[in-house]
Amino acid sequence: MTTHPVTQAAMSSFASASDPRLAQVMTLLVKHLHAFVTESKLTKEEWMKGLEFLTQSAAITDSERNEFSLLSDILGISSIVDVVSQPVGGTSSSVLGPFHSHDSRLQPNGIDLTGDQAGDRTWLHGCVLDQQGQAIENAEIDFWQNADNGLYPAQDSAQDPHNLRCKIKCEADGSFNLLTIRPHPYTVPTDGPVGALLAASQRSIWRPAHYHLIVSAPGYIGLVTELFPQNSEYIDNDTVFGVREGLIVPFVKSSNTEIAQRYGLDHPFYEVRFDFKLVKQA
Template sequence: MRNVTKDNITQTFLEYCGPETPPRLRELLTSLASHAHSFIRETGLTHAEWQYAIEFLTRAGEITDPERNEFVLISDVLGLSSLVDMVGTVPGATSSSVLGPFHILGAPPLDYGGDLKQDNDGATVVVKGRVRNMEGNPVPEAEIEIWQTADNGLYSNQDVTQPEYNLRARLKVDHDGNYGFTTIRPAPYTVPDDGPVGDLLRATGRRPWRPSHLHFIVMAPGYRDLVTEVFPSDDPYLDEDPVFGVREDLIMQYVQEDNPDTIEDDFRAKERLTSPFFTVDFDFVLARE
């Protein structure tokens, strides 16, 4: 096209995509180009602003390494990651929420009633619940990955003082789809704010603090994987999560308990429970594939 104009550039872009373009790729590129072009036309984006955007992405590339991906963080703080979670959530199933960058493979198995707290400082929490499907039936073949921060707000792969798989496990559920374990209250923490995303947060007066949460991946044959996070109802950052992870159905209650005798004998840390401690009851609802 030798006469590209601001009004025909989207059409020109689409005409450049040949007949061998996979249909889904064509659909994605059509929507992406159309929206990106509208963004530039509507804002009258200047060369200086375009240059700033290029430098922003270039800096994101420079600060990205295997341990820290600034492009994921850009997606997170613009709400893109969470929106992908939301459009993929089946109504009636538990909402999905951001995977985040701290999941690692290889966490050890933990049976029902097992103890994740071990020698970690922090308030003890007894977490239990059930995995069920949308018909209300238990899913006893489910497996649950859990990972969380230590009391200092760091994950084990951010903190050389923690054992490699500290506060990480693959939980087995019992024949009724029940899971249960003891752990500590995770701590709020900040998203990395020493890169270009930090500049953006500061320029817009946003704080980098995420509300504390437990990360879960719930998997069962025949069901969609559920990647989610569960947040305590009393967290001070619940209404300003910079990555938009909080959903109404992902809020849990910490219930303070004083009497360890109320806890089932299956919980192996029961004898070490000291008052007060907390309990959490949270069910996961899986959607079929």
């Protein structure tokens, strides 16, 4: 099919960009967006609805909730970016999600995040390693999850804004650990334009239970990922396509007396062990 002169002109308009990568990306974006418009025979009314959708998404986005991030997730874009940009040899990445906050507090390694809230106590621990399995010094874990009611602090004004999230500096041997609760499946936000799109498409709005983590260390490629409890509901039907086989972990019932005494636990708890592997920057 012959490229329309408008498409050719729009693609060529980015040829003089100061950054060659910017020129490449924008040229391809124009090419494929124009192809979408042409193939779908998009009407003016439909395009205006699309612009209205984006405007509504911007209106609902703030420092605690990003509707554009959610849109990227439910379209599978976040996941396919993970796939094509994943460095070989490291732990699989997964979606960031719309509820990450950059201002999580730095807490001591071994922090108890649970307080007096409801939820099955879970001891999460492991190490940050390189591709050869050697410990990485100065690694950091950025951790967040939902509460026992399935909600994140941004969705639930009754929660402390810093509930069940923190940053941790790992030990010299790469080890980290914290006490938290078992996460729960939850629905993605449905009170905005993305929720309306899911409803109109008759799509599932559920995500399987998971922990969110960002793992970083100087000289290594940062990792954005998730850990999913084995046998969680919706593990095979994640509305944001974030599940990876290597990120599904067993939650093992434990009676480890040392850990129970450390956190004042008087009944068995769950234990999750996971080691993260980072890839060195080129």
